[in-house]
Amino acid sequence: MNRTVFFVSESTGITAETLGHSLLSQFDTIDFEQVYMPYINTDLRALALTQRMQEAAERDGARPIVFATMLNNEIREILKNGNCFYMELFEGFVEPLSVELCVPPSRKSGQSHAITKPNFYTKRIEAINFAMANDDGIRPDNFHRADVVLTGVSRSGKTPTCLYLAMHYGLRSANYPITEEDFERGDVPQLVWDCRHKLFALIIDPQRLQLIREERRPNSPYASLARCQDDIRQAQQIYKRLQVPVLNTTTQSIEEISSQIMKMLKDNLDNGIEPLTGKTP
Amino acid sequence: MNRTVFFVSESTGITAETLGHSLLSQFDTIDFEQVYMPYINTDLRALALTQRMQEAAERDGARPIVFATMLNNEIREILKNGNCFYMELFEGFVEPLSVELCVPPSRKSGQSHAITKPNFYTKRIEAINFAMANDDGIRPDNFHRADVVLTGVSRSGKTPTCLYLAMHYGLRSANYPITEEDFERGDVPQLVWDCRHKLFALIIDPQRLQLIREERRPNSPYASLARCQDDIRQAQQIYKRLQVPVLNTTTQSIEEISSQIMKMLKDNLDNGIEPLTGKTP
Numbered sequence: 001m002n003r004t005v006f007f008v009s010e011s012t013g014i015t016a017e018t019l020g021h022s023l024l025s026q027f028d029t030i031d032f033e034q035v036y037m038p039y040i041n042t043d044l045r046a047l048a049l050t051q052r053m054q055e056a057a058e059r060d061g062a063r064p065i066v067f068a069t070m071l072n073n074e075i076r077e078i079l080k081n082g083n084c085f086y087m088e089l090f091e092g093f094v095e096p097l098s099v100e101l102c103v104p105p106s107r108k109s110g111q112s113h114a115i116t117k118p119n120f121y122t123k124r125i126e127a128i129n130f131a132m133a134n135d136d137g138i139r140p141d142n143f144h145r146a147d148v149v150l151t152g153v154s155r156s157g158k159t160p161t162c163l164y165l166a167m168h169y170g171l172r173s174a175n176y177p178i179t180e181e182d183f184e185r186g187d188v189p190q191l192v193w194d195c196r197h198k199l200f201a202l203i204i205d206p207q208r209l210q211l212i213r214e215e216r217r218p219n220s221p222y223a224s225l226a227r228c229q230d231d232i233r234q235a236q237q238i239y240k241r242l243q244v245p246v247l248n249t250t251t252q253s254i255e256e257i258s259s260q261i262m263k264m265l266k267d268n269l270d271n272g273i274e275p276l277t278g279k280t281p
Numbered sequence: 282m283n284r285t286v287f288f289v290s291e292s293t294g295i296t297a298e299t300l301g302h303s304l305l306s307q308f309d310t311i312d313f314e315q316v317y318m319p320y321i322n323t324d325l326r327a328l329a330l331t332q333r334m335q336e337a338a339e340r341d342g343a344r345p346i347v348f349a350t351m352l353n354n355e356i357r358e359i360l361k362n363g364n365c366f367y368m369e370l371f372e373g374f375v376e377p378l379s380v381e382l383c384v385p386p387s388r389k390s391g392q393s394h395a396i397t398k399p400n401f402y403t404k405r406i407e408a409i410n411f412a413m414a415n416d417d418g419i420r421p422d423n424f425h426r427a428d429v430v431l432t433g434v435s436r437s438g439k440t441p442t443c444l445y446l447a448m449h450y451g452l453r454s455a456n457y458p459i460t461e462e463d464f465e466r467g468d469v470p471q472l473v474w475d476c477r478h479k480l481f482a483l484i485i486d487p488q489r490l491q492l493i494r495e496e497r498r499p500n501s502p503y504a505s506l507a508r509c510q511d512d513i514r515q516a517q518q519i520y521k522r523l524q525v526p527v528l529n530t531t532t533q534s535i536e537e538i539s540s541q542i543m544k545m546l547k548d549n550l551d552n553g554i555e556p557l558t559g560k561t562p
Contacts (some may be wrong), residue, residue: 003382011537011540012536012537012540013540014299014536014540015299015300015302015303018295018296018299018300018393019296019299019300019370019374021296021393022296022350022371022392022393023371023374023375023378025387025392025393025395025397026375026378026379026386026387026388026389026392027378027379027382027384027386027387028387028392028397029384030382030384036543036547038540038541038543038544039540039541039544065378065381065382069303085378085381087374087377087378089300089374090303090304092373093300093304093368093370094304094307096368097304097307097308097346097366097368098307098308100346100366101284101308101311103308103310103311105307105308106307106308106309107307108307110537111303111306111307111309112299112302112303112306113534113536113537113540114306114533114534114537115532115533115534116306116309121534125438125441125535128440128441128444129440129441132413132416132440135413157406159409159410159413160406160409160410160448163409163444163448164448167441167444167445167448251396252395252396253394253395253396253402254406255293255295255394256292256293256391256394256395259292259293259294259295259319259320259394260319260320262317262319263319263320266317
């Protein structure tokens with residue numbers, strides 16, 4: 001069974017998309033055709049969208065689902081009158097919240113993802129630049145300036161995770177790749193030991209690692225299964241000595257790993273371990 | 282007035298946080314203390330959180346707001362019984378959606394940000410790697426492999442925007458920095474012209490640019506206001522010749538710019554201009 005889903009918003013549509021995805025993930029037996037519809041901010045655009053709804057309804061043999069965050073009543077009514085199952089994601093919450101806070105809502109659209117807090121926005125952009133400049137162990141002498149340091153073997157997911165931590169949470173993220181050199185020494189440099197309180201290790205299934213490395217350097221010793229297994233085994237021995245949390249990137253997304261890291265950093269903070277300069281958005 | 286807000290979830294908390302932020306942005310006169318509470322997946326953790334709610338209520342002189350996406354009824358009841366204004370973000374939608382789809386919800390938590398669609402997840406990770414490898418015009422000969430190419434003067438926001446496009450939408454993003462060399466020639470290389478159908482230009486307010494460059498290279502000619510003004514003026518002349526969309530990073534966040542770019546790429550696609558290999562998540 002196939003159903004079309006529209007994520008609709010007057011501005012970026014990120015909120016509609018995020019909550020919509022979460023809700024759809026509860027119905028994983030259905031194949032959803034997902035259409036992203038930001039900037040539906042005029043009657044004309046809304047009307048054109050109702051036309052697309054009708055087409056989808058005819059194609060699927062069932063009306064499309066619409067997840068919307070509309071603040072403008074007129075545009076909302078146009079969409080609701082289309083051939084669709086309309087779910088307004090904001091409305092049920094704005095009024096009760098307004099009563100609780102004793103303040104009327106601004107009703108301005110596009111506030112969620114605008115630069116409404118310049119300080120936190122600047123912090124995020126700076127964190128991204130920091131992550132770019134401190135990727136792949138380029139500057140271990142900068143680790144003391146980082147909020148979080150990741151370690152792992154080549155292609156275990158350090159870079160995407162660092163970038164997510166920077167982009168989403170504004171954390172200054174650096175990473176240290178564990179290589180042959182560390183295995184030979186049986187240890188990582190002192191600069192890595194020094195940041196153990198904010199160090200997290202990544203692990204990955206050797207079979208999965210082989211696939212990833214194979215794409216990067218086909219038929220190389222680097223991509224062989226034996227080498228991947230060996231790298232992981234030796235890395236795990238070092239992690240054990242370091243006694244740092246180990247997270248698995250085979251089964252977990254960068255979002256999941258990042259939120260776990262955030263939680264552990266915060267728990268450390270609550271327990272009085274080393275201040276965390278990053279903060280939640 | 283100060284109010285504490287808890288974003289609570291059994292797993293990552295990203296959905297609670299995204300919708301919660303959107304809702305709070307409607308009440309911009311209030312100063313919210315925002316606390317991120319992922320992985321509240323046991324009775325014990327829920328009880329500890331009710332204790333924190335009580336502390337917040339006493340500190341603020343008003344009960345905290347809780348934005349939660351809880352699928353477990355027992356844990357939800359514990360939180361609801363705490364001293365808080367509890368808003369369940371999932372519940373109102375899951376049941377009606379279930380009726381519309383004629384399928385019961387899975388009630389599994391943590392599905393929204395897990396790797397439920399390995400193909401799209403792999404695409405995102407590959408897009409991040411592509412963005413890293415094609416940052417700052419390192420490989421203009423790779424532009425034909427990109428889904429989107431950004432251009433702009435140094436520090437106008439190309440890198441963070443490319444990374445967001447890659448991370449969020451899975452778009453293979455590259456960028457070309459406009460420099461002195463292009464100004465002298467009065468033009469950009471042919472490889473940039475060749476990707477005009479997927480090229481977007483970034484512009485930034487010269488005063489803002491000066492601040493950013495000043496942080497990077499204090500008191501340098503590069504960071505002087507005159508140089509920033511000149512760079513922007515000359516870049517704009519080139520944009521005019523290229524006739525590409527120009528987006529302003531002074532006033533718009535990387536989320537806003539990215540979603541506009543996605544929309545324009547999709548509009549091009551709808552109009553039969555060059556296929557877009559990236560897709561919405």
